[in-house]
Amino acid sequence: MKKNYVPQPRSRFFKIQCECGNVQEIFSHATTSVDCRVCGKKLTQPRSGKVEIFAEIIEVLE
Template identity: 35%
Template sequence: MAGSFITVECPDCENEQSLFEKAASEVSCAVCGHTIARPTGGKADIEGEVTAVVEAR
């Protein structure tokens, strides 16, 4: 399976942001700039609560 999009809540400002679970670059919060995902070569290291997963169809 290729991967899914997820919605993550920022631990600092509680903003929800959608991103790819296998992010190839750092993903920062659009509101406060906190890094919410770091690439690891596979699934990204998520720093926040995953609130939703969009399943592939």
Template identity: 50%
Template sequence: MERKTRSKFLKVRCSCKNEQIIFGKASSKVKCLVCGKILAEPSGGKIKVKSRILEVL
């Protein structure tokens, strides 16, 4: 069985303690809604998460 990390939602926590749900296949940079820090950025069709992942939804 294949397990690919696509089309998933991730719950991440920013260093400012804001928790945010992001799409695992975003095509643009995802910023924290509170402090504006980049939480994740696109990387070859996937997403590169630069913050702490709390949960994969």
């Protein structure tokens, strides 16, 4: 599984696309994991101050 790490300490929003095609916006400093609202796949996992993303980042919203 492809993993994307978000190195920036700043808070920002990402638009990510799940394998099923669903696009969701997530917050880079979310403290809970985020599941795809369509297929239920886990999209993000908080990890020591940053977020691990298991989906394609298609846009960064500052």
